Amino acid sequence: MRTLITALAIGAGALLAMPAQAYDGTKCKAAGNCWEAKPGFPEKIAGTKYDPKHDPKELNKQSESIKAMEERNKKRIEAAKKTGKFEYDVTKLSSN
Template identity: 65%
Template structure:
């Protein structure tokens, strides 16, 4: 019984010490070029001007980006129909299919 209790205490102590040690490895904000300009890479991460072409480069797919702009354009068209209908009737209709052309 006492051995099991000692094991639990040791595990709890190890977890507590790990939790206290973790913030020491985190960014502390002391290497600022000027107030509010404190970006610096983590160890092993390239500097800002070295990211392009590295494994950290996000490489956005143009097809995916165009999908977003197409959905935004469709949303704006629906909102225009809603606004025009509201200006005509004085009632707001969310469902665009119920709005007559």
């Protein structure tokens, strides 16, 4: 019984390890540059049907939100230096 459980555990481990053996890393263009396109996909994405064609407005949303956050933080710090008390809510700062 014990050998059967051991054999089943070894078999299950071998089945789980099979996907890890699929890539052997031998098709590297340079040391550490081993990226390959999946079968059926083009080598370069730009200009193909797989190109996501990102909207510049969508790409700039994060940088705009970071700028707004920095402005709010600047107002908070300036108010804290003047009053000696930190206020998180920026709408309350404009009334002071």
